[in-house]
Each structure stands twice: as structure tokens, then as C-alpha cells.
Amino acid sequence: MSKKINIKIIAAELGVSPSTVSKALKDSHEIGRETREKIQAFAKLYNYKPNSLALSLRNQKTMNIGVIIPQITHHFFTRVISGIESVANQKDYNLMICVSKDLHEKEVKNVEMLTNGSVDGLIVSIANETLEKGEFSHFQRLVDEDFPLVFFDRVAPNLKGDKVIVDDETGGYNAGKHLIEKGKNRLAIITTPEHVTVGVMRERGFKKALDEQNKYYNQNYVIRVEEKFDIEKQIDQLFQLKEIPDGIFAVNETYAAIAMKCTMKRGMQIPRDMAVIGFTDGVISKLTTPTMTTIAQHGYNMGNKTAELVLQRIDEKENEKLPYQTVVIQTNVVEREST
Amino acid sequence: MSKKINIKIIAAELGVSPSTVSKALKDSHEIGRETREKIQAFAKLYNYKPNSLALSLRNQKTMNIGVIIPQITHHFFTRVISGIESVANQKDYNLMICVSKDLHEKEVKNVEMLTNGSVDGLIVSIANETLEKGEFSHFQRLVDEDFPLVFFDRVAPNLKGDKVIVDDETGGYNAGKHLIEKGKNRLAIITTPEHVTVGVMRERGFKKALDEQNKYYNQNYVIRVEEKFDIEKQIDQLFQLKEIPDGIFAVNETYAAIAMKCTMKRGMQIPRDMAVIGFTDGVISKLTTPTMTTIAQHGYNMGNKTAELVLQRIDEKENEKLPYQTVVIQTNVVEREST
DNA sequence: TACAGCTACGAAACCGTTTTCGTGTTAAAA
DNA sequence: TTTTAACACGAAAACGGTTTCGTAGCTGTA
Numbered sequence: 001m002s003k004k005i006n007i008k009i010i011a012a013e014l015g016v017s018p019s020t021v022s023k024a025l026k027d028s029h030e031i032g033r034e035t036r037e038k039i040q041a042f043a044k045l046y047n048y049k050p051n052s053l054a055l056s057l058r059n060q061k062t063m064n065i066g067v068i069i070p071q072i073t074h075h076f077f078t079r080v081i082s083g084i085e086s087v088a089n090q091k092d093y094n095l096m097i098c099v100s101k102d103l104h105e106k107e108v109k110n111v112e113m114l115t116n117g118s119v120d121g122l123i124v125s126i127a128n129e130t131l132e133k134g135e136f137s138h139f140q141r142l143v144d145e146d147f148p149l150v151f152f153d154r155v156a157p158n159l160k161g162d163k164v165i166v167d168d169e170t171g172g173y174n175a176g177k178h179l180i181e182k183g184k185n186r187l188a189i190i191t192t193p194e195h196v197t198v199g200v201m202r203e204r205g206f207k208k209a210l211d212e213q214n215k216y217y218n219q220n221y222v223i224r225v226e227e228k229f230d231i232e233k234q235i236d237q238l239f240q241l242k243e244i245p246d247g248i249f250a251v252n253e254t255y256a257a258i259a260m261k262c263t264m265k266r267g268m269q270i271p272r273d274m275a276v277i278g279f280t281d282g283v284i285s286k287l288t289t290p291t292m293t294t295i296a297q298h299g300y301n302m303g304n305k306t307a308e309l310v311l312q313r314i315d316e317k318e319n320e321k322l323p324y325q326t327v328v329i330q331t332n333v334v335e336r337e338s339t
Numbered sequence: 340m341s342k343k344i345n346i347k348i349i350a351a352e353l354g355v356s357p358s359t360v361s362k363a364l365k366d367s368h369e370i371g372r373e374t375r376e377k378i379q380a381f382a383k384l385y386n387y388k389p390n391s392l393a394l395s396l397r398n399q400k401t402m403n404i405g406v407i408i409p410q411i412t413h414h415f416f417t418r419v420i421s422g423i424e425s426v427a428n429q430k431d432y433n434l435m436i437c438v439s440k441d442l443h444e445k446e447v448k449n450v451e452m453l454t455n456g457s458v459d460g461l462i463v464s465i466a467n468e469t470l471e472k473g474e475f476s477h478f479q480r481l482v483d484e485d486f487p488l489v490f491f492d493r494v495a496p497n498l499k500g501d502k503v504i505v506d507d508e509t510g511g512y513n514a515g516k517h518l519i520e521k522g523k524n525r526l527a528i529i530t531t532p533e534h535v536t537v538g539v540m541r542e543r544g545f546k547k548a549l550d551e552q553n554k555y556y557n558q559n560y561v562i563r564v565e566e567k568f569d570i571e572k573q574i575d576q577l578f579q580l581k582e583i584p585d586g587i588f589a590v591n592e593t594y595a596a597i598a599m600k601c602t603m604k605r606g607m608q609i610p611r612d613m614a615v616i617g618f619t620d621g622v623i624s625k626l627t628t629p630t631m632t633t634i635a636q637h638g639y640n641m642g643n644k645t646a647e648l649v650l651q652r653i654d655e656k657e658n659e660k661l662p663y664q665t666v667v668i669q670t671n672v673v674e675r676e677s678t
Numbered sequence: 679t680a681c682a683g684c685t686a687c688g689a690a691a692c693c694g695t696t697t698t699c700g701t702g703t704t705a706a707a708a
Numbered sequence: 709t710t711t712t713a714a715c716a717c718g719a720a721a722a723c724g725g726t727t728t729c730g731t732a733g734c735t736g737t738a
Contacts, residue, residue: 001484001486008725018724023687035687050726053456053457054725058724060693077410082438083702096435099421121392145340145341146341254626258626261626261628287627346696357695357696359717362697370716374717390694390695393696397696397722398695398723399723428682564710
């Protein structure tokens with residue numbers, strides 16, 4: 001790779017000092033007009049652009065925001081990233097995106113790597129393994145030194161810090177209510193293992209809706225999917241029961257789509273014999289047949305809000321610290337053909 | 340934000356020089372055992388980690404790879420990113436992912452930002468707008484200065500550089516052949532506008548399959564979707580024809596799923612009245628009812644290969660340059676229920 | 679003539695790290 | 709006792725910028 005042009009080279013080439021070049025390029029009138037124009041012309045000709053590492057080091061400011069997500073192939077996360085991106089870009093920030101693959105060790109490494117000077121602030125959705133272990137010291141350190149840090153979606157309850165979360169409980173509640181309003185009685189839920197907070201909250205809201213209407217919350221109607229095993233088989237258990245449910249709430253889009261497949265495989269009609277509602281912000285729901293009713297998560301808005309919070313922390317002066325915020329993004333029911 | 344600990348602080352605190360600290364932390368036996376252990380203990384206690392900006396500047400090596408993609412919410416691209424990530428991480432590289440949103444201007448900015456010191460190499464899938472305009476000077480500059488650069492999927496035909504592409508033509512050919520083998524006669528294609536290379540190549544292969552079997556390539560059976568307008572309406576035109584096709588090849592998953600919806604809306608049976616095959620690496624195909632036959636693109640492999648190429652260029656010595664490579668990733672037909 | 683003030687530039691420090699090249703002290707060898 | 713080598717550490721330069729401060733040279737004024 002041929003060496004990139006820099007200020008020293010320009011200075012040497014034009015017989016002036018580096019400081020003169022630097023000033024001339026910023027149009028400082030400390031530099032005579034003739035010299036200034038000569039330097040600017042030269043720089044333009046050779047397409048000079050200042051080295052961002054040097055700038056960051058000097059200014060103690062990178063104009064980068066780090067983002068750590070558990071999975072990049074999940075549509076929800078990419079929606080959030082889009083939302084973050086849009087706000088960040090408006091303020092000339094760039095994103096460094098890292099993927100923890102839901103592994104604790106990778107997450108720790110990512111955090112260390114990003115916070116050693118590479119970014120001005122960090123946005124994190126916590127890895128499943130970290131949540132399972134309850135091992136948050138890598139985040140605690142950042143909180144302790146007031147490093148700008150915002151969590152979204154998968155957050156740690158006992159950790160201080162700014163958070164942006166979906167109103168999962170109300171979402172679950174509305175899902176339950178919606179199914180009940182559609183005249184369904186035997187309501188099942190397809191959810192995640194218990195260490196995944198979002199699943200727990202959605203389930204809690206769902207149960208609340210059932211309780212309110214004096215519907216029985218049948219434990220046989222609760223499927224906790226372990227992703228390491230065959231998902232379809234686990235969901236299909238609902239259809240092995242003596243009394244098959246007539247309404248299903250799935251805490252994500254994939255589970256909902258699979259539930260719909262299982263239903264149709266049995267020759268049952270959606271929504272007549274079985275109503276299905278998903279919790280998602282994805283692309284699948286509009287493309288299934290029938291289309292899927294969902295609780296919309298508004299990932300893009302979440303990203304917007306998250307980015308705003310982290311930028312706020314970055315700009316914050318040492319002596320005017322705001323208390324930690326938790327922003328709750330509301331969901332809403334998007335009714336389609338599956339209910 | 341409280342100031343992060345650095346070598347100077349450690350040095351001052353322990354009454355030694357920065358160079359001594361630096362050497363001690365690398366376990367150099369130039370430093371006496373006692374001093375060494377004292378410094379190491381202190382560093383560990385305060386969780387010292389070297390500043391990566393300073394390291395990068397000093398070493399002229401960032402251990403970052405830049406990735407510019409047109410859209411982050413497209414599953415194919417996130418699959419490729421996963422593939423890149425996995426190879427990069429093995430060699431201790433991190434990713435800086437930027438999104439061009441298919442806009443030329445954003446792409447140019449991203450390229451400039453990343454190549455001004457932030458990354459050691461760059462991976463790009465070119466923005467649609469750039470392909471339309473044919474404006475590649477921002478890449479040409481990089482090629483001229485031998486900056487490690489690898490394109491994938493959306494590449495520029497007249498630009499030198501390493502490329503990783505899908506064998507779109509053969510993919511399209513196999514899609515056509517598959518439909519013919521299923522006994523279909525009136526074959527339609529749903530593709531992209533003509534400036535999108537991948538669409539053109541897939542169409543070319545498809546046409547070749549039809550030609551070989553002396554099937555008529557009916558221009559009414561060619562839909563070029565403009566994404567700024569209602570996609571479903573455009574696709575639905577196929578169903579307004581006097582003679583409705585009995586087989587559809589869609590160059591991506593979304594178009595294929597919409598085609599399936601349109602078919603079922605008409606009360607037609609898949610695959611009996613209409614066979615549909617998509618070109619994709621996505622999640623939708625397994626979740627539609629019926630499931631979708633696809634030409635699998637192997638995005639993850641593509642990412643692997645792309646990362647390998649860029650790492651190879653990064654490691655390359657000045658005097659042992661290899662000629663530019665174009666790696667072609669083969670596709671294969673994944674038969675499901677829609678054909 | 680003397681001094682002030684302006685113009686136009688350069689020197690040097692700094693951001694955080696690494697590394698080369700001294701150098702003062704001590705111990706071993708001659 | 710003198711020379712030499714090893715040891716343990718520090719000074720300084722370098723990576724590529726920015727910025728503060730200093731100053732040479734000129735002009736204008738008293």
C-alpha cells in the first residue's frame with residue numbers, strides 16, 4: 001500500500017512548516033493569502049484528508065459510537081441499528097458495531113476493545129449468556145467511571161445506567177386482551193427461558209390479561225423454547241394436547257410463524273380454529289399467509305431514542321450530571337389476518 | 340466522564356518513567372523484577388488497558404476492517420457480515436460497519452471516513468445509486484494507492500480490485516431449469532431495474548435456461564420492480580394478464596413471498612397452479628406456507644471468503660502483489676414446497 | 679529615532695504508546 | 709586497580725495532527 005499524504009509531506013513539499021499547513025487548511029488568516037491558497041490547492045490536488053486517528057488522539061474525541069448487539073442476523077436489532085445510525089449520522093457520529101453472539105466472553109472483549117479510546121459512547125443490548133450468569137462487572141466498571149453508556153432491550157435490572165426498553169408487559173397484556181376480544185378461550189404462550197427478561201415481562205403482561213378476564217392460565221399452554229433444540233418440535237407440543245389451544249401469543253416473530261405453520265399442517269384454519277399473534281418488528285409478518293397480527297416493537301424509534309440518550313451523555317458536562325433515565329417505548333397492536 | 344488511567348499516570352504514581360512502565364507491562368527483562376511486578380500489580384489493580392488509538396497511530400495498524408453495505412436490514416447482508424466477522428475475529432480484527440443506504444453521497448463519505456486511518460482494509464457492497472451513476476472515483480482512488488479493498492455481491496464491472504460474487508447467472512439458469520423440470524411452461528421473472536447487476540445476471544441465466552428448452556421468453560412475463568412504488572401492485576400485473584404464468588422466478592425473497600401471496604389471493608394453488616422459486620439466503624423462505632423453494636446464496640460463505648481476501652491483501656508485502664482475484668460463490672437449489 | 683503594533687510564520691508541546699539509544703551504577707574479570 | 713560487561717532504567721523520537729506562544733521583519737506614529 002502506497003503511503004498516504006499527510007501534513008508533514010505537504011509542508012516539506014512546499015517548504016513551509018507543518019503548523020503553517022495545518023492553519024492554512026483551516027483558513028486561518030494568521031497565514032498570508034498567497035501561502036494559504038498555495039497550500040489549499042496542493043492539498044486538494046493530492047486529495048489530502050486528515051488522519052482520523054491522530055485527530056481523535058489529539059482532541060480526545062473519536063466521533064464514534066460503539067454498538068454491541070447479541071446477533072446481527074435478527075431483524076429487530078438491525079432496525080434498532082438503523083434508528084441509532086440515523087440520529088448519530090445527523091450529528092456526524094459514526095458507528096462501530098460489534099456482535100457478542102450472545103456469548104459473555106465476546107461481550108467482555110468487545111466492551112474492552114471499544115472503550116479503550118475507540119468510541120465516545122457505548123450502546124449495548126446484553127448477551128443472553130451474560131444475563132444467565134448475572135456477571136455485569138465489565139459494565140459496572142464503565143458506570144463507575146461515568147463512561148457514556150446506554151442499554152436497550154436486553155438490560156440488567158440491577159445495573160445503574162440509562163436504558164431504553166420496550167413496554168413488554170403492556171405489550172403482552174395487549175396481546176392477551178386482543179386474543180380474548182377475538183373470542184378465544186384457551187390461550188397459549190410461546191416464550192423464552194426464564195433468564196431472558198423480555199420474555200418474562202411479556203409473559204407477565206399476558207398472564208395479567210388472562211387473570212383480569214378470569215381465564216385459566218394453563219401451564220400446559222406455556223412453551224419455553226430452548227433454541228438449541230428443534231424449535232418446531234417444541235412448539236408442536238401444543239398440538240399434541242388433548243385440548244388444543246385456540247389462541248397463541250408468541251413472544252417473537254419466528255415462533256409465531258412456526259406456530260402458524262404447525263396450525264396449518266394440522267389442517268386447522270387461521271384465525272377460525274386458531275388465532276396467532278406475534279411480538280415483533282420484522283418483515284415476516286406481512287409476508288405470511290395469512291398475514292400475521294403483531295405487537296409492534298418500533299425498533300427504529302428505540303434506536304433513535306437510544307442514540308439521543310448516549311449523545312446527551314457524551315455532551316454532558318462533568319458538573320451537570322443528570323440522573324439515569326429509563327425510557328419506555330410503547331408497543332401497539334397491528335391487526336392483520338391471523339386473529 | 341472520569342479520566343482513564345494511562346501509562347503516564349502510572350509512571351508518575353510509581354515514580355518511574357513512561358518507558359519503564361511500557362516495558363514492564365510487556366514483561367521485558369530489561370526492567371528489574373521488583374519494579375516490574377510493582378508496575379504490573381498497579382496496572383492490574385486499576386484495570387489499565389492501552390489506548391487503542393495511540394497504539395494504532397504508533398503501529399500504523401488499526402486491527403479494524405471497514406465494511407460498507409447498502410442496507411443493514413437486509414438479511415443477506417447481515418449473513419455476509421456474520422461470515423466476515425467470524426474470519427476477522429479469529430485474526431483479532433474488529434469490524435467497523437457503515438451503511439450507505441444505497442446513497443452515493445453517504446457511500447463516498449463512509450469511504451473517506453474509514454480510509455483516513457480508521458481501518459486497515461475495506462469491504463464494500465456498492466450502493467445502488469453509485470451503480471446507477473457509474474461514479475466510482477472514490478473507489479478508483481483506493482485502488483490506485485493499493486489500499487486493501489474487496490467488493491462483494493454488488494460490484495462494479497469496470498473497476499479493478501478483488502471481488503466475491505455469487506454465480507448469479509448459473510443461479511438464474513438453475514431456477515429456470517428447475518421450473519421447467521417441474522413441468523411449467525409459462526415462466527415469468529420478477530427482477531430489478533437494469534442497473535442492478537445481480538438482477539441482470541440472474542435474468543440472463545434464466546433466459547438461457549428458457550432458450551435451451553425452446554421456451555418463449557415473453558416480455559409480458561418480465562416485471563422490473565421499482566421499489567419506490569407499491570411492490571405488490573407491480574407484481575400483481577402478472578395476474579392481470581390474459582394468460583397467467585404458471586411459474587415465477589423472483590430474484591429475491593421478498594418478491595417471491597409477495598408473488599406467493601398474490602397467487603393465493605387469487606385462490607390459485609401452489610405449486611399446482613403456480614410454482615414459485617426465490618433467490619435468497621433469508622429466513623422467510625422456511626416460514627411461508629407453503630415453504631419456498633430457493634436458490635441459496637450462501638451469504639455466510641461469501642463473508643468468509645471476502646474477509647480472507649481482504650486479510651490477504653492487508654498482510655501482503657509491497658513487492659509480492661498478487662493479481663486481482665474474482666471469487667465466484669456457487670448457488671444451489673433448495674427444494675421446498677412451492678415448486 | 680524610538681517604540682508600538684501588526685503580519686506571517688515557526689518552534690514546541692501535547693494526545694498515549696513503543697522503541698531505540700544512551701548512561702549511571704555495580705559486579706566481575708584482567 | 710583498571711577495564712569491561714551486565715543490569716536497570718530514562719530521554720527522546722516517532723506516529724499525524726492542533727494549538728499556544730514566540731519572534732523576525734515591517735509599517736506607522738510620536
